[in-house]
Amino acid sequence: MPAEGFIQVHAYTSTAQLPLEGVAIAITDAEGRLLAARLTNSSGQIKPVAVSVPAAADSRDPDFKGQPFTTVNIRAQHPDYEQIQADQIQVFAGVTTLQPLEMIPISLYPESFDQMEKFLTPPQNL
Numbered sequence: 001m002p003a004e005g006f007i008q009v010h011a012y013t014s015t016a017q018l019p020l021e022g023v024a025i026a027i028t029d030a031e032g033r034l035l036a037a038r039l040t041n042s043s044g045q046i047k048p049v050a051v052s053v054p055a056a057a058d059s060r061d062p063d064f065k066g067q068p069f070t071t072v073n074i075r076a077q078h079p080d081y082e083q084i085q086a087d088q089i090q091v092f093a094g095v096t097t098l099q100p101l102e103m104i105p106i107s108l109y110p111e112s113f114d115q116m117e118k119f120l121t122p123p124q125n126l
Helices: none
Strands: 002-013 024-029 034-039 049-054 069-078 081-092 096-102 116-120
Touching: 002 024, 002 069, 002 081, 034 049, 049 069, 049 081, 069 096, 081 096
Parallel strands: 002 096, 081 116
Antiparallel strands: 002 049, 024 034, 024 069, 069 081
């Protein structure tokens, strides 16, 4: 039986984690279907987005086949910062997954204005 988990994004810049407002966030499922499109607020965050996930009880069943989580992909874009693509972010039932995204100003690396930082999250060893 499907359950619900949540994904929340925190976009910031510098090691001081200064929040970034107005970052366009797109959250897609593993097949690339858009689940949510949001802009970060003055705290650099979006409100949690609900994601359909396997029920937590399924993972405790010894006959359960598959993963006890759902994966989502996140793309973050802002005109003054390098783009970020974070893939296979795991979302579990009843849990809010917080995905931090450190945005790098294009002014630091002007030659890479059209590049994208890509991150792949390996699955949990459950």
